[in-house]
Amino acid sequence: MARVYKRGKKWAYVVYAGKNPVTGKDKQITKSGFLTKKDAQLAAAIVERQLHNREYLEPSNITFADLCGDWERHYQAQGAKASSVRARKIALKHVINAIGQVPVQRITKKAYQDMIDSLADRFSPNYVSSIHTSAHMVFTYAQETGLIRDVPSAGVRLPKRRMTVEDIEQESALPDKFLEREELEEFLLVAKREGLEGDLLAFTMLAYTGLRIGELAALKWSDIDFDNLTLRVARTYFNPTNSTKKFQVLPPKTKSSIRTIPIDPVLVPLLRAHQREQEQLKKSPFYQDQGFIFTTNEGYPKTIKHFHVRLKRLLKKTSITKNITPHSFRHTHTSLLIEANVHIKEIQERLGHSDIQTTMDIYAHMTKNIKRDAAQKFGDFMRDVSDKLL
Numbered sequence: 001m002a003r004v005y006k007r008g009k010k011w012a013y014v015v016y017a018g019k020n021p022v023t024g025k026d027k028q029i030t031k032s033g034f035l036t037k038k039d040a041q042l043a044a045a046i047v048e049r050q051l052h053n054r055e056y057l058e059p060s061n062i063t064f065a066d067l068c069g070d071w072e073r074h075y076q077a078q079g080a081k082a083s084s085v086r087a088r089k090i091a092l093k094h095v096i097n098a099i100g101q102v103p104v105q106r107i108t109k110k111a112y113q114d115m116i117d118s119l120a121d122r123f124s125p126n127y128v129s130s131i132h133t134s135a136h137m138v139f140t141y142a143q144e145t146g147l148i149r150d151v152p153s154a155g156v157r158l159p160k161r162r163m164t165v166e167d168i169e170q171e172s173a174l175p176d177k178f179l180e181r182e183e184l185e186e187f188l189l190v191a192k193r194e195g196l197e198g199d200l201l202a203f204t205m206l207a208y209t210g211l212r213i214g215e216l217a218a219l220k221w222s223d224i225d226f227d228n229l230t231l232r233v234a235r236t237y238f239n240p241t242n243s244t245k246k247f248q249v250l251p252p253k254t255k256s257s258i259r260t261i262p263i264d265p266v267l268v269p270l271l272r273a274h275q276r277e278q279e280q281l282k283k284s285p286f287y288q289d290q291g292f293i294f295t296t297n298e299g300y301p302k303t304i305k306h307f308h309v310r311l312k313r314l315l316k317k318t319s320i321t322k323n324i325t326p327h328s329f330r331h332t333h334t335s336l337l338i339e340a341n342v343h344i345k346e347i348q349e350r351l352g353h354s355d356i357q358t359t360m361d362i363y364a365h366m367t368k369n370i371k372r373d374a375a376q377k378f379g380d381f382m383r384d385v386s387d388k389l390l
Contacts, residue, residue: 002044007032013044017051060147064107064138065100067147068092071138081250083238091127091134094119104142112152120159129158178331179207181339183320190317197277198294198302199310201270206329208264210337210351213326214238215257217301218249220291224263224271231263233352242305244296257352334359 003014012032020027034040076085098115120128136153143151184207191200217237239247252258281287288299307326337347348359
């Protein structure tokens with residue numbers, strides 16, 4: 001039973017909240033500052049009902065910024081990949097800048113929605129969604145640990161930026177994110193004629209296997225089965241600082257990313273030639289042999305930045321004007337598989353997609369050759385009808 005009493009000119013209450021499980025002493029909840037006795041009685045009754053229903057929350061001044069630190073440690077302890085932790089921390093910085101110093105228990109759904117609307121004016125819808133997902137994970141953690149009752153990020157509507165005429169024109173002018181077959185041929189021939197050691201092999205493997213660049217950088221000779229012409233993907237390379245020696249070898253992106261795929265015979269002589277050149281490097285006393293395929297002169301795996309730099313320099317020697325990245329070769333490989341009429345389920349397994357919808361989405365980015373072929377087939381099929389219309 002609550003006790004209501006006068007404290008100076010105002011009223012206060014004391015509610016019994018059971019015993020402290022550690023000390024065994026009685027726990028009490030007190031609050032003062034009520035103008036009338038009735039106000040104090042009503043407030044005390046609410047607290048008693050919350051205690052009875054196990055809905056009462058201990059008042060806390062922990063801020064969102066402080067909570068993020070707790071959540072990040074928890075997230076890491078749950079086995080999150082270093083790359084995922086880093087991505088979440090970067091996304092959460094925007095939330096911390098906006099409401100980081102506000103106690104979590106005082107963050108309302110409206111305040112959170114206003115913040116999301118504000119971020120939508122500065123960032124793309126996809127990035128705002130990433131920020132929201134990260135913040136929602138933190139608030140859910142707060143709820144699970146008894147810090148808050150309701151998650152302010154739940155049910156929030158993510159703004160959709162209306163596309164303008166300028167956006168449509170710019171989008172249509174953007175270069176495709178993959179190379180056509182003829183463009184790939186031009187690029188690889190330039191890499192063969194003017195590339196440095198390892199260039200031709202690296203970009204041919206990307207285009208002929210669809211590997212992610214991190215998967216390529218982490219490849220070891222033990223992953224190649226020359227007898228059965230297969231390649232095993234079992235790890236990925238992580239190095240956000242681009243330091244040659246400070247890198248991590250992590251599990252692949254998803255469980256489905258661990259896979260064994262057939263490789264084209266054209267890769268065998270390229271791999272063998274590269275292996276012979278690497279054997280010469282291994283004679284150096286400074287070479288740290290860790291079994292990687294693409295290495296520096298000291299045996300460390302080449303950084304992802306290295307492949308970006310080499311790609312840009314080779315592109316300058318071609319007639320290709322597209323804004324291609326190493327990941328574009330994965331899209332290129334997918335497009336060529338579609339052109340070759342490979343079944344979508346096989347494409348999914350080859351690329352290591354955990355969700356076939358991801359593979360389906362890529363169909364929206366078919367090559368121009370496929371689109372022209374579809375139009376030609378339709379025209380041939382409708383030829384008799386079309387002739388009668390002219």
